[in-house]
Amino acid sequence: MRKSIFSLLIVFFSISSSYSQNWDWGGPMDPLQEKFKVLHYQLELEILLDSKSIKGKNRITFDAPEKLDTLRLNLIDEYVVSRVLMNGEEVSFTHQNDILDIIPIDCRCNSVEVFYEGVTPIAINPPWTGGFTWELDLMDQHWMGLSSQGEGAKIFMPALDHPSSEPENGVDLFFTVQKPYFVASNGRLIEQKEVGDRITYHWATEYPINNYGINFTVGVFHEAKMDFESISGQKIPMHVFVLQEDEAKAQSLLEVLKVSVETQEKYFGAFPFPNDKIAVVETPYLGMEHQTINAYGNNFQFVPMGDVSYDWLLHHELGHEWFGNKMSVGDxxxxxxxxxxxxxxxxxxxxxxxxxxxxxxxxxxxxxxxxxxxxxxxxxxxxxxxxxxxxxxxxxxxxxxxxxxxxxxxxxxxxxxxxxxxxxxxxxxxxxxxxxxxxxxxxxxxxxxxxxxxxxxTTNLPVLKVGKKGKDGYQVSLKGIDFTIPVEIETSNGLIKEKIGSKPVFIESTTEIKVDPKGWLMLSK
Missing domain, CATH: 1.10.390.10 (Neutral Protease Domain 2)
Structure with a gap:
């Protein structure tokens, strides 16, 4: 019995260890990866729901000014790479420490195909500690969501996995699943093809896309849709994909999404990906900003705001279409x-x-x-x-x-x-x-x-100092800064704006003044 318990503990801790792997990304760019840039990914995956695994290939098209001795990609070790092709020929590679080093053949090839498969890493606390989240819906049907902001694309495909690297010509994504499952993903649904009990969905976008913005969600979904009239004058397809059990909520979610897009456009301009779509998909975790297919798992917690309904999670992730997807950082x-x-x-x-x-x-x-x-x-x-x-x-x-x-x-x-x-x-x-x-x-x-x-x-704050000066005035200063800030001050003469710094400024007022009455600034008082 003791031996059996010990064996079970070894299995438990080895499984826990594999699931708790921390795959960070970013930092300094690998010198070998500075030698090329990715132009396009063509990902073809079979999603095996019962075994929680994937199998397929990724075709990476790249540009390298000089011939490469090593083409370095990132792919977690949990996947097994079976072969790598360049120009139709098998090439040598090594795969360890989540790095896939490919030795190109003697050619000026600009693409490589990587064949791989494996059991997917399980998300511990999605989306903050990401991976794959596998659930069953209330109808006992598979429901899978992927989150990878903290881990990068290497947890689901070979890639040049650095925030500065975005495939500038977009991606083509092919997902094969068993019927009746649907795969919601980025861009436009180009085609769906049925062969036997399998169905393949082809999604594509020609826009640049960040690595963690590439995403796919599997389930049996109900779809609600409409055409959204952008302030640009263009009509953009708008979709929501929810579980069948939530079909009655789909139309309300669509309306909340419509109001949120209108509000974002008011302040940030036209929706950035008009040739694709605006969409959210219900996911088994809270949410994440995936380009044109935002993850939504906030359980339809709409609250009234004026004459409309508001969902903070949906609105926040939608906002990333502008900041995060259209505008992104390389560091x-x-x-x-x-x-x-x-x-x-x-x-x-x-x-x-x-x-x-x-x-x-x-x-x-x-x-x-x-x-x-x-x-x-x-x-x-x-x-x-x-x-x-x-x-x-x-x-x-x-x-x-x-x-x-x-x-x-x-x-x-x-x-x-x-x-x-x-x-x-x-x-x-x-x-x-x-x-x-x-x-x-x-x-x-x-x-x-x-x-x-x-x-x-910095983590410092200006320290606000206010003192009475004479009968009809006050001295105001902001200690701890070596510059001035235009600050609103409410006085007996009305609201004024004065440049305030470390040197006291006299403010005339017969009544007690209020500095920054609307609360624009972060001040220590």
Whole structure:
């Protein structure tokens, strides 16, 4: 009996260990991977539901200025690579430590096919610790979701797995499953083909796409759809895919999605992927921003906001179509641009449908929760694990909120749209924090570098000092900074805006003043 228990413990811990593997990504680019760029992925997978495994191949088309001695890709060791082809010929490779090194044949080949299979890694705490999530719905049908923001594409396909690498010509995705299952994925559904008891779905997008944005979800779904009329004038297919047990909720979800897209377009401009679709799919985990097929697992928790219904999870992940998918970062150090701007878009929903006071109340409640424990911007060449923490959402949004207070609405809202529409930072081109700061300076005609760097790159706060000065005035200063900030001050003469820094500024008022009464700034008082 003791021997049997010991054997079971060994099996248990080996399984737990394989499931708890931490696959981080990002950091410095591998020198071998700097020598080529990926142009296109053509992924063909058979999804074996009963064994929770996948089998197939990925054709990677790439561009290399010089002949490669080694083509280095990333693929976790849990998968077995059976063969690799270049120009139709088998080539040598090694696969260890989650790295697939391919030795090209003597050719100027620009593509490689990797054949592989294996049992999928199980997500421990999706989407934060990702992998595959396998469930059964209430009808005892398979339901699978994939999440990989923290792990990268290597947990489901061979890839150049770095945030700076996006296939600039998009992807073609072929998924084969047993009937009656459906696979929801990125882009447009080009074709579905049935052979016996199997069905293959071909999805494709020609837009660049980040690695963790490539995704697929399996289930037996009910679909609700409509055409969405974008502010661009284009009609875009809009879909929601929900489990059959939730069919009665599909139309409501579609309407909530429609309102959210309209709200995002109001502030950020036209939906970024009009040639594909707008869609969400119900997943067995909370959610994630997968390009044109956002994961949704918030259990239809709609709340009233003005005259509409609001789902914070759906709206947040949708916002990533602009910040995260259209505009993406090549270094996780700047991850706050994905999360901070998207979180700020959530705040704007309050304003659009609840009014300005609702926006200020929400902003104020978030500002109170920020611990100021870590800088919003991480050191250069950060991994995802190093860069990901709560303040890239809350404080990232608060910095954008503060910028609005400094420059005023008449400048801020056009600036916001101009930034997310700038060709230098979108689609094929990526962005970093310094790009944003330089853009703000150029757009506003003000040098706000010190202000933005202070809040983004330190954990310090200006210390507000207010003292009575004479009979009809007050002295106001912000200690701990070596620059000035335009600050609103409520006085007996009305609301004024003064540049305040470490040197006290006299404010005339016969009544007690209120500094930053709307709460634009993060201050220590």
């Amino acid at each position: 996780w150090a700047d991850m706050w641009i994905h999360e901070g701007f998207t979180a700020y878009g959530d705040w704007l929903f309050y304003e659009a449908h609840g009014g300005f006071d609702a926006y200020l109340d929400h902003a104020g409640s978030v500002l109170k929760t920020i611990p100021h424990a870590k800088p919003v911007v991480s050191p250069p060449n950060s991994t995802e694990e190093e860069a990901y923490h709560g303040e890239i959402y809350s404080k990232g949004a608060a910095v954008v909120h503060g910028l609005r207070g400094v420059v005023g609405d008449e400048v801020f809202f056009p600036l916001l749209k101009a930034f997310i529409s700038d060709d230098r930072f979108t689609y094929l081109n990526q962005v970093n924090t310094n790009d944003f700061i330089e853009f703000v300076n150029a757009y506003t005609g003000q040098d706000l570098s010190l202000f933005l760097n202070f809040y983004l790159k």
